[in-house]
Amino acid sequence: MLTLDEGNVGQWLREHGLDPTDLFDRVGKLHSGRSAVDSAYHGDSQREGEYGRPVNLDIPLDTPLDITPDSPLDNPLDNQGEKNVVAAKKPAVHTGAVPRLLDAAGNRAGEALRVVEDYVRFLRDDAVLTRASKAFRHELGDLLKQLPQRERFAFRETENDVGTEIEAAGEYERSGIDEVLAANFSRLQESLRSLEEFSKIAYPHLARSFERLRYRCYTLQKEIAGFPEHNRADHCETAGRTTDLQVKNETRAHRTFGSDSAQSPRKPGPPGGATDSLRSIFNLETKKRLRESRLYVLIDAKDTEDTFAEIVRELIGAGVDVLQLRDKSRDDRTLLRRGRTLRELTVDTGTLFIMNDRPDLAIACEADGVHVGQEELDVRDVRAIVGPERLIGVSTHSLEQARKAIRDGADYIGVGPVFPSSTKEFGAFVGTELLRQVAAIDPEIPAFAIGGIDEARLLEIIGAGFHRIAVGAAVLAAKEPGNVVKKMKTGLTGTELSDGGLGDGG
Template sequence: MSDPAPPPQVHAPAVIRILDATANRAAEALRVVEDHARFVLDDSHLTEQWKRLRHDLTTALARLPASMRAECRQTQHDVGTAISTPSERQRAVLDDVLSANLARVQQALRTLEEYAKVPLAPLVPDTEALSAELEAMRYRSYTLAAAMEVLRLSHDRLQSVRLMVLMEGQDEPKSFEQLVTGLFAAGVPAIQLRDKHLADRQLLDRSRRLVALARKHHALAIINDRADIAAASQAHGVHLGQDDLSVALARRIVGPQVLIGVSTHSLAQAQQAVLDGANYIGVGPTFPSGTKVFDHFPGPELLREVTQQIRLPAFAIGGIALGNIGRVLSCGITRIAVGQAITAAPDPTRTAREVLAHVGQAIA
């Protein structure tokens, strides 16, 4: 017959010391990460998310009375305070600070979660519920950490992409290739193939042609809606609407290296796209367009809201043309997606150059 479990008061001081020290470690690391989102990334949305997580942790740990934590604290006799490694004293770049503290947050939350499972009643009631809350917070930290890494990678890959041209597959492959070649020759850094009428085989054919020409010109080929076509043609990215596949499902199809963009029509949708792991967002519709019908146009005001709160690469979408580019860029957005205003122009190549010049002047 096994020995009965020791009463809570036997192991309580050690457990409370662990919870106290680890709670401090988690809160400190969360503050460092929050400050990185605030001052380095200048991202209001991610800053708010990390701050909310930090405050939720404080609320959850309020079950441990401050007096009890203080009574069990033995900092002067803690053997761990004198143990360190050389890497702890060195941070070569800002990203090293972020990486170290993201790991510290996640490790600390796991420690809190595990030791909160130890019964401490009547000193601390319902530790099982506390452990479950801490587990949920740990998973939230994974989501936020991934969003910050995606943000960094996306800025690296899209740094020079200020214009994305939206186009259909054309009636004939030859005319399609001529238009694509002219746009890339004009300096267009990304083309998104969006065609609701071509049969799948034709769409795959156009996608492969677009990808081949994009690689030749060191540009990006993005496929609208169809993650399967993007994967089959080895495109650089896929663009999803609000009613299309989720980012997570699309990622399973296209793999880790492919860009995923998401159309967003409200600030809440833009914020969710960040947490979902999108590489970039389309924001709009800004104005009525000839390719899509919308009942509501958020307009330039949505562009202002998004640029003030989100640092993920964002393209203004919807009815953008030479005549309103200045109004769009004055909202603070630095990327635009343009369709028929370029592809249906008498000289698409020349018009693309003019649009690029406008964008370049605005962000210089």
């Protein structure tokens, strides 16, 4: 019964300015002269119509009601003499409906993020979380800018939005600050889901980006709401020894997100406390740097610490984006020492540090991430060890392996070996054809072509749709590694690039 239905039908009618009780009463009087409400309450109508035919209460919610003078409500007999209560017809969606919806969802998401940012800025007085929230908001804004702006504004009809007059229970009441924060995170997540789903219709290339932003929103909420300020202070009071590297990391975080005040870096807390919790926020910036990376160099441990440090400094100075420590011949202690040196040298630079194969050493060295091959732990197992804050890269040698790595949550992939390599032996080489195939998978996941690549091969790599490479001997065996790095970077960035992943250069 319409008047008794508190579910979807009744709600839909009210949203369209119709009173279910009045409408159903009108139907009943039209056919019998008796109020349908009376019939319903006297138990002789239930889910049967007044004339013994079922009333269709399962009409799709997007079906418009026709209640014009010529509609079946005033003329109950159709062409076949059958009695209809409501004429169902295929709904017509206005051409501007989707842009209008995306515009509204984007506005809601931005507003919710501003509330979150104001909370950590003014109520928590936390510079790191403020910068993290602001970076998140700006990233959302960048995505929304990829929607046709003229359409967004042309179809905006706030004054005619039927939802503006609907008031939910408790909408204008909040029991406290925590409820304000929770409500706006919910609003943000729901808006991102709406952006994700409806962008699939007209802008499918943005859908996955909105999805990833939604997942990161859950992490941001955990960092902000899951570790209250008073607990943070308690942990900091009982924190253990602060290492020089921890202080550098804290300073780096404040520099990354900016600081308008002269306050000193926050004292790091114990494992699982404030500092570890905030590191997953730092991953937002780490991933941004990864997306901007073009040249990835694999380096071995070298014979001495001094030789290792010297080559690392030269590569960083030349502009290498990513350095991976990879040496199968060295013992764990040597790798740990080299890793800590590499961390010390890269922590205040734009160069990322990746540890090869060893999640445990990646944690011990405080690396930015870890890279694994097809024979090592899979992405899920590595993630369980290193947590959400570190990058995970995977070597792939086929289209299916690339797809699996992305599905499993890899932050980036290596694709190869493209050509024969002097540093690693393979029985087969994938060539540039695999690069072309992988470039079409996911425009958001950075992918690096690897294997036998040198300056002479750059045009082949770029021609296959990749502008990211990983190299070893081509740089390290050169007389002037720094100059080779500069030439390769120029070759990789000398073509027109757009912001993205595989599609703009893998």
